[in-house]
Amino acid sequence: MKLVSIIVPIYNAQNYLNRCLDSLLAQTLEDIEIILINDGSKDDSLAICRAYEEKDSRIIVIDQKNAGVSAARNAGLDRASGQYVGFVDPDDWVEPDMYALMYEKIHSLGCPVCLCNYYKDDKNNSVPKRFKVKKEILNQQEVIKVIVSNMVGVDDIMPRYNYVMGCVWRCLYERSFIEKNNLRFEECIGFMEDLVFNVRALLKVESLCIVPKFLYHYVQNPKSILHTYNKNMWTDQMRVHSLLEGYIKEAGLEEMMRNRLDMRYVGMAFGAIYNEVNGKSKAGVKYKVDKVKEICGDEKLKLSLERIHPIRGSAHTQTASRRTVKKKSKAK
Incomplete structure (x- = not known):
């Protein structure tokens, strides 16, 4: 050995x-x-x-x-x-x-x-x-x-x-x-x-x-494969997410990971849309439009968008918010 x-x-x-x-x-x-x-x-x-x-x-x-x-x-x-x-x-x-x-x-x-x-x-x-x-x-x-x-x-x-x-x-x-x-x-x-x-x-x-x-x-x-057009990207991404979600549920961590899973699904959708519309795809305009509509109409994507908590109050976000408030106060 x-x-x-x-x-x-x-x-x-x-x-x-x-x-x-x-x-x-x-x-x-x-x-x-x-x-x-x-x-x-x-x-x-x-x-x-x-x-x-x-x-x-x-x-x-x-x-x-x-x-x-x-x-x-x-x-x-x-x-x-x-x-x-x-x-x-x-x-x-x-x-x-x-x-x-x-x-x-x-x-x-x-x-x-x-x-x-x-x-x-x-x-x-x-x-x-x-x-x-x-x-x-x-x-x-x-x-x-x-x-x-x-x-x-x-x-x-x-x-x-x-x-x-x-x-x-x-x-x-x-x-x-x-x-x-x-x-x-x-x-x-x-x-x-x-x-x-x-x-x-x-x-x-x-x-x-x-x-x-x-x-x-x-x-x-x-x-x-990550830097070229992939006609199967969205299908593969849905499979990947399903597998990840299954393992997380099996481990009893869904509540802890729910927002991360939803954020990943939304990010995957954006990636799939970019994959379809960027210049590396030689497909016609109608095909691209239909694929984008298909992705945007995905029910799991809609559910993920409804559930995600996009801002958690990170230090950077809080600092930016304080600056915005100060600017508004000065403007008044």
């Missing part, structure tokens, strides 16, 4: 794959296995994977028909034998000590999940993104309050905290925890599958630990 299994789902990633795999082979923690799932790539990704497989016995290649990133990650989970499991996207890369530091932390503290800070990379910059929590270990209630709630959605149109990305690539998971809770990626959705996976997982943890160092390089890809 290896200490860590690293799962990499791959689809048409030939331009980035070498950098990603080189960073994994350079890990100071050598007792790892790297599982590459070629998800029906049409470029040279499979050939690159095979070349690395020949070069290093720690690399395992799974070649399958295109079924999406969730199915690819699930295939990796089915094959993984490590004590812990991590995920890396093929257009990203990692620091050499990422898995050594995360393994040391999660193993020594006995937590089922560990997360680290990361860099957001583009062509010119590498911007550090810090998880603004001073503690390096959180109990169950802190995980729900600090992490899960902010993954589910904002609680105010002027939030007083940083949104927490639901990505799996900044995390290391105990494999026995994954198996015990039958955690897998939902294959019925085309995106945000990692958010759904993490919310479900973190609702079940008793503790979580944090490595404060910046260890992962998230490369923003302008051709990713």
Whole structure:
């Protein structure tokens, strides 16, 4: 049994794959296995994977028909034998000590999940993104309050905290925890599958630990599904929200999370409308108008709009209100 299994789902990633795999082979923690799932790539990704497989016995290649990133990650989970499991996207890369530091932390503290800070990379910059929590270990209630709630959605149109990305690539998971809770990626959705996976997982943890160092390089890809027109966006978003809502209800947290769930649904609707009307959609005007009407007429959206409490009296809002009152007083 290896200490860590690293799962990499791959689809048409030939331009980035070498950098990603080189960073994994350079890990100071050598007792790892790297599982590459070629998800029906049409470029040279499979050939690159095979070349690395020949070069290093720690690399395992799974070649399958295109079924999406969730199915690819699930295939990796089915094959993984490590004590812990991590995920890396093929257009990203990692620091050499990422898995050594995360393994040391999660193993020594006995937590089922560990997360680290990361860099957001583009062509010119590498911007550090810090998880603004001073503690390096959180109990169950802190995980729900600090992490899960902010993954589910904002609680105010002027939030007083940083949104927490639901990505799996900044995390290391105990494999026995994954198996015990039958955690897998939902294959019925085309995106945000990692958010759904993490919310479900973190609702079940008793503790979580944090490595404060910046260890992962998230490369923003302008051709990713989140940055191009997606004809199935609204359908997928409704499915995502339904799954999140189901997990929250199952955990008995609906009352606590209701406003966040409603705020997320409204935000998803705005995102779906933008997806339909922006210049990346080649559909005709009538089609776009009909799709916007469909989204705006959604009954769940109407209910969410009726229920949300958009302003909670944050410090920023209160300050702005006081300034407005003073201006009105001077005007009189």
